[in-house]
Amino acid sequence: MADIDPGREAARRLDRIAQASEAGAGVTRLPFTAQHRAAVELISTWMQDAGLAVRMDAAGTLIGRQEGPDGAATLLMGSHQDSVRNGGAFDGIMGVILPLLALESLRDMGVSLPFAVEVLAFADEEGVRFPTALMGPRTLAGTFDMSALDLRDANGTSLGQAMREYGLDPTDLPGLRRDPRTLLGYVETHIEQGPVLQHEGLPVGIVTAICGIERHIVTLTGQAAHAGTTPMSLRRDALAGAAELVLAVESHAAGVPGLLATVGQLSIEPNVVNAVPGRTSLTIEVRAPDDGTREAAGREITAMARDIATRRQLAVVSERTYAQPATRCDPDLSDRLEKAARRAVGQTVRLASGATHDASAMADLCPVAMLFVACRDGVSHNPREHASASAMGQAVLVLKEFLRQTAADLSS
Numbered sequence: 001m002a003d004i005d006p007g008r009e010a011a012r013r014l015d016r017i018a019q020a021s022e023a024g025a026g027v028t029r030l031p032f033t034a035q036h037r038a039a040v041e042l043i044s045t046w047m048q049d050a051g052l053a054v055r056m057d058a059a060g061t062l063i064g065r066q067e068g069p070d071g072a073a074t075l076l077m078g079s080h081q082d083s084v085r086n087g088g089a090f091d092g093i094m095g096v097i098l099p100l101l102a103l104e105s106l107r108d109m110g111v112s113l114p115f116a117v118e119v120l121a122f123a124d125e126e127g128v129r130f131p132t133a134l135m136g137p138r139t140l141a142g143t144f145d146m147s148a149l150d151l152r153d154a155n156g157t158s159l160g161q162a163m164r165e166y167g168l169d170p171t172d173l174p175g176l177r178r179d180p181r182t183l184l185g186y187v188e189t190h191i192e193q194g195p196v197l198q199h200e201g202l203p204v205g206i207v208t209a210i211c212g213i214e215r216h217i218v219t220l221t222g223q224a225a226h227a228g229t230t231p232m233s234l235r236r237d238a239l240a241g242a243a244e245l246v247l248a249v250e251s252h253a254a255g256v257p258g259l260l261a262t263v264g265q266l267s268i269e270p271n272v273v274n275a276v277p278g279r280t281s282l283t284i285e286v287r288a289p290d291d292g293t294r295e296a297a298g299r300e301i302t303a304m305a306r307d308i309a310t311r312r313q314l315a316v317v318s319e320r321t322y323a324q325p326a327t328r329c330d331p332d333l334s335d336r337l338e339k340a341a342r343r344a345v346g347q348t349v350r351l352a353s354g355a356t357h358d359a360s361a362m363a364d365l366c367p368v369a370m371l372f373v374a375c376r377d378g379v380s381h382n383p384r385e386h387a388s389a390s391a392m393g394q395a396v397l398v399l400k401e402f403l404r405q406t407a408a409d410l411s412s
C-alpha cells in the first residue's frame with residue numbers, strides 16, 4: 001500500500017462495501033443477514049492485507065488483531081459494519097476502514113508498535129433490525145442483558161435465533177467480557193453526521209461527549225370498525241390516538257432545551273382504506289446530553305400516552321426497550337488524539353456528538369476517544385451522506401500520528 005493515497009483508497013473500499021446492501025436507495029445492511037456476511041468477507045480481506053489475524057466473536061464482531069510484544073496491552077479501534085435502512089455509505093464502516101489503512105501504512109513504513117491493536121467491526125450498532133443495539137460493545141464490557149436475545153424483528157425472528165442462523169452461539173456471549181487492565185482504551189473514528197466541521201472548514205474534530213439515548217415502543221389498541229357505518233362519536237380510533245401522541249411528543253421536546261424526541265416508525269392495523277384503525281404501534285426515541293433530562297422525558301412521554309389512551313378509551317402498552325447513558329470521552333486519550341490531529345493536519349476542534357456510537361457502550365469497559373471526520377452538509381442516515389477522500393486521508397494521518405504518539409508515551 002506504500003504508494004497509494006489513503007483517502008482515495010478509503011473511498012474505493014467504501015464504494016465497494018456499499019454494494020453489500022439490500023436493493024434500493026443508499027445502503028441497507030442489517031446485522032446477521034446475507035449483506036452482513038458479504039461485508040465481513042470484504043473487511044476480512046482488508047484486515048489480512050493489513051497483516052492482522054482475523055476472527056469473529058460470538059456477538060458477530062469481526063476482530064482484526066495486530067500482535068504486540070508479549071504481555072503488552074491492547075489498543076482497541078473500529079466502529080460498526082451495519083447501517084440504517086437506505087442509509088449512507090460512511091456511517092460506521094468508515095471507522096473500520098480508516099484504522100486499517102493507518103496500520104497498513106505504518107507497517108509499510110517499518111514502524112512496529114509496543115502494544116497490540118485490535119480493529120473491531122461491530123455487527124449491530126444502529127438497532128434498526130431489533131429494538132436494541134450495541135450488543136457487540138456491551139458483550140465486551142460485560143453489560144449485555146441476555147434477555148435482549150428474545151427481542152424480535154419485524155418478521156418475528158428473535159435476535160438469538162438470527163445469531164444462531166448466522167452460525168453464532170449466543171450462549172458464548174457472557175465469555176466475551178474483556179479485562180480492562182489489558183486495554184489501553186478504545187478510539188473510534190466516525191463521520192460527524194452533523195455540519196460543524198464543514199462550517200469550521202476542518203477535516204477532523206475531537207469528540208467531547210456522546211448524548212444519552214432511550215427507545216420506547218407504544219402500542220395503542222382501540223376497535224377496528226367499518227369506515228362507513230361507524231359514527232365519529234362511537235369510534236375508538238387507534239391511529240387518531242397515535243397522531244395525537246406524535247404531536248404531543250414533538251411539542252414536549254421542543255419545549256425542553258437539549259432534548260430531542262423522534263417518532264421514526266409507525267405500524268397500523270388493519271391498515272386498509274375503509275377500516276377505522278384498531279391498533280397502532282410506534283417507536284419513540286429520546287436523546288439528551290444530560291441523562292436526567294432524558295429520563296424525565298421518557299417518563300413524561302409514557303404518562304402522555306396513558307392520558308391520551310384513557311381519554312380515547314384505548315388500551316395502551318408502553319415499553320422502554322433500550323437505553324444508553326450519556327458518555328464523556330476520556331480526557332487523556334482525547335488530549336493525545338487532539339495533539340496527534342494538530343501535528344498531522346494542523347487545526348482541529350472539540351465538539352459533542354448528538355449521534356450515539358459503539359464508544360457509548362465501550363466506555364463501560366475502558367477509556368474512549370472519538371475522531372470525527374467532516375460530513376458534507378451534515379447529512380447522514382441518508383443516501384447522500386458523504387465524507388471527502390481528502391478528509392478521510394487526513395483522518396488516516398491523524399490515526400497514524402496517534403499510534404506513534406501512543407508508542408512514544410508508552411516508551412517514555
Ligand code: HGY
Nearest residue numbers: 125126354355356357
Ligand atoms: O442513531 C444514532 O445516533 C447512531 O447512528 N446509531
Ligand code: MN
Nearest residue numbers: 091092125357
Ligand atoms: Mn454510526
Ligand code: MN
Nearest residue numbers: 084091126381
Ligand atoms: Mn447511524
